[in-house]
Amino acid sequence: QVQLVESGGGLVQTGSSLRLSCTTSGSTFSSGAMAWFRQAPGKEREFVAAIKWNGYTYYADSVKGRFTISRDKTKNTLSLQMNSLEPEDTAAHYCAASRTVIQSALRQSTAYNSWGQGTQVTVSS
Numbered sequence: 001q002v003q004l005v006e007s008g009g010g011l012v013q014t015g016s017s018l019r020l021s022c023t024t025s026g027s028t029f030s031s032g033a034m035a036w037f038r039q040a041p042g043k044e045r046e047f048v049a050a051i052k053w054n055g056y057t058y059y060a061d062s063v064k065g066r067f068t069i070s071r072d073k074t075k076n077t078l079s080l081q082m083n084s085l086e087p088e089d090t091a092a093h094y095c096a097a098s099r100t101v102i103q104s105a106l107r108q109s110t111a112y113n114s115w116g117q118g119t120q121v122t123v124s125s
Contacts, residue, residue: 002114004095009119022078022095032099033106036080038091047107085123092118
């Protein structure tokens with residue numbers, strides 16, 4: 001029963017940067033994994049990045065080299081640093097968590113049972 005709250009979204013121009021934050025409660029960082037997904041209108045939810053309890057990170061090919069996922073256990077915060085933003089990055093971004101997750105499934109939205117409300121990222125051309 002993890003509570004997640006995202007913040008940091010906004011309207012920016014192509015090439016700009018944004019940093020998303022997700023404040024958490026519970027013991028999410030003690031096990032399992034946390035992730036960022038995004039969803040544009042009319043499209044299915046898309047994996048962006050994930051971080052396991054041991055610190056190992058995973059990225060979608062479309063954001064690798066531009067985005068960085070990180071965590072701060074002392075502050076119970078998950079972050080996503082987004083650089084070189086493109087119009088294709090425009091979407092509602094969601095923080096997700098799972099107490100137990102297998103490595104082969106951590107890129108799938110169905111692997112996560114806790115979700116935040118979402119924060120909108122809009123990138124203008």
